[in-house]
Amino acid sequence: xxxNFIFTSESVAEGxxxxxxxxxxxxxxxxxxxxxxxxRVACETFVTVGLVxxxxxxxxxxxxxxxxxxxxxxxxxxxxxxDFGFNYRTCGLLSSISRQSPDIAQGVNRGGAGDQGLMVxxxxxxxxxxxxxxxxxxxxxxxxxxxxxxxxxxSYLGPxxxxxxxxxxxNGKPVNVLDVVISSQHTPEMSPRKKQKKLHEGITEExxxxxxxxxxxxxxxxxxxxxxxxxxxxxxxxxxGMTGRKIIVDTYGGMAAHGGGAxxxxxPTKVDRSASYLARYLAKNIVAADLAERCEVQLAYVIGExxxxxxxxxxxxxxxxSEEQMVKIIRKQLDLSPEGIIKxxxxxxxIYRRTACYGHFGREENGFNWEKxxxxxxxxxxxxx
Numbered sequence: 243x244x245x246n247f248i249f250t251s252e253s254v255a256e257g258x259x260x261x262x263x264x265x266x267x268x269x270x271x272x273x274x275x276x277x278x279x280x281x282r283v284a285c286e287t288f289v290t291v292g293l294v295x296x297x298x299x300x301x302x303x304x305x306x307x308x309x310x311x312x313x314x315x316x317x318x319x320x321x322x323x324x325d326f327g328f329n330y331r332t333c334g335l336l337s338s339i340s341r342q343s344p345d346i347a348q349g350v351n352r353g354g355a356g357d358q359g360l361m362v363x364x365x366x367x368x369x370x371x372x373x374x375x376x377x378x379x380x381x382x383x384x385x386x387x388x389x390x391x392x393x394x395x396x397s398y399l400g401p402x403x404x405x406x407x408x409x410x411x412x413n414g415k416p417v418n419v420l421d422v423v424i425s426s427q428h429t430p431e432m433s434p435r436k437k438q439k440k441l442h443e444g445i446t447e448e449x450x451x452x453x454x455x456x457x458x459x460x461x462x463x464x465x466x467x468x469x470x471x472x473x474x475x476x477x478x479x480x481x482x483g484m485t486g487r488k489i490i491v492d493t494y495g496g497m498a499a500h501g502g503g504a505x506x507x508x509x510p511t512k513v514d515r516s517a518s519y520l521a522r523y524l525a526k527n528i529v530a531a532d533l534a535e536r537c538e539v540q541l542a543y544v545i546g547e548x549x550x551x552x553x554x555x556x557x558x559x560x561x562x563x564s565e566e567q568m569v570k571i572i573r574k575q576l577d578l579s580p581e582g583i584i585k586x587x588x589x590x591x592x593i594y595r596r597t598a599c600y601g602h603f604g605r606e607e608n609g610f611n612w613e614k615x616x617x618x619x620x621x622x623x624x625x626x627x
Contacts, residue, residue: 244414250406250421251376251495255384256599257319257401257427257476259483263287264492264598266296267485267507269315270306272592275509277304279590282342282350285507286485289478292328297338298507301347309335315595320391320401325429327479349546353581356511357503358545360552363521363603364498365529366536368416371604371613372526375416377495379407381600382453387426387445396444400427402476407454419458422450423466427476442467492602493518498538506598510589511580513543517550519612520583522603524572528555531618533568533625535560541578548579563625571624575617587611 254261266287274281281302288295294312316330323329342350350356368375383405391399406423409416424445432441445467451459486504490496503514510516525537534557542552555561555568576582584590593609606613 245411246413247411248408248420249374249376249411249497250408251374251380251497252404252406252423253377253380253384253491253495253600254405254488255387255401255403255426257321257403258488259289259402259478259481260485260487261483261599262316262319262321262478263289263483263485264488264506265319265595266294266312266315267298268594268598269311270296270300270308271507271509271594273306273311274300274302274304275590275594276592278302281509282347282356282511283507283509284342284512287483287507288485289328289483291479292332293334293336293478295336295338298340299342300339301342308337321477323400323429326400326402326427326477327475328477333478346545350511350580352546353548353579354546355513355517355543355548355580356509356545357513358543359503359514360501360540360542361503361513361517361521362493362499362501362541363518363523363525363539364494364537365522365525366497367529369604371606372529373604374494374497376407376409377491377497377601378604379409379419379454380405380491380495381604383407383422383424383449385600386449386453387424390444390448395448396441398429398432398441400429400473400476402427402473402480409458416458418460419454419463421464421466422454423469424449425468425473427473428468430474433472433474438468438472494603499540501540505602506594510584510587513541513580513583516580516583516587516589517541517543519587519589519602520576520578523587523612523614523617524555526613527615527617527621528557528568530615531621531625531627533557533562533621533627537561543580548581550578553578562627567625568621571621575620575624 285298403426408421540554
């Protein structure tokens with residue numbers, strides 16, 4: 243029998259300092275991979291009050307106008323109003339870029355992994371995207387925050403923000419949302435208490451109730467909107483940001499294990515990214531094939547070597563065939579090398595900045611090829627089901 247419990251996941255808006263950094267790092271990757279598909283990129287970004295620092299190891303044949311790129315991304319995110327304390331026109335910019343180490347390159351050049359490490363993928367039946375319900379709701383809330391801001395529905399909102407969703411589970415299934423947290427930056431005009439009431443009502447009606455299914459809300463659901471009272475100072479003015487600090491937001495909201503490696507700013511030879519996409523693809527297809535109710539897949543690689551040193555499937559006692567049989571079928575059907583993954587998902591394309599916000603998984607959009615379920619019929623056939 244599945245247990246009863248309460249579970250919480252969070253997400254952050256595209257103007258959150260850490261997510262701003264993820265977008266800049268992936269923006270650099272996109273512009274390089276567009277003109278140099280085999281370029282090697284490991285790009286990190288740091289933001290603080292009035293300053294952006296971009297660093298890392300990049301080997302490429304193309305030229306990147308880094309200042310123009312960074313300022314354009316900051317503008318598109320929404321830091322155009324001086325009231326928000328960080329502006330795409332006036333912020334300072336520093337860069338420190340070197341080439342990829344030849345010691346690493348010699349292993350990658352022969353098709354090996356760009357680093358060692360373990361990567362995890364997960365899928366379950368809680369949503370149509372085969373993702374955990376709490377993280378999908380948290381992502382959709384901050385995505386809706388951006389939509390109502392950019393469309394002028396709630397024009398007083400700023401780029402920075404967070405969401406958090408607490409869900410009650412019975413017999414292992416989500417049945418009710420207990421708490422919803424929305425913290426959204428806003429213009430100074432909304433700081434007075436009487437204006438805060440308007441902001442609370444606007445976010446409740448135009449964001450929360452537009453996203454979370456009505457059947458999951460009841461009279462006891464608590465809405466925590468800007469719990470400190472106001473959120474006027476936000477973005478890099480109030481908090482530093484760094485690439486790769488939202489790895490749980492990027493994946494499964496804490497519902498599954500995590501290998502520890504961040505994704506943004508890394509080209510697909512880095513298995514932290516590409517093998518995590520593969521692990522999600524495998525887990526999702528196992529669940530889509532009705533071989534399990536939920537599944538977690540772990541892969542592990544050695545730097546410079548092609549094939550993973552381990553592959554594990556965990557179906558949490560919901561599998562219709564043995565986990566060992568699943569592993570055998572996967573190894574038979576797929577090339578699990580970095581080059582095999584890149585080819586399978588067509589990863590040498592400028593698709594990455596779009597992944598930097600609202601999660602890398604559960605996105606059935608163009609370019610998110612690891613979300614396809616084309617392997618599920620083959621898995622079913624091989625399993626004899």
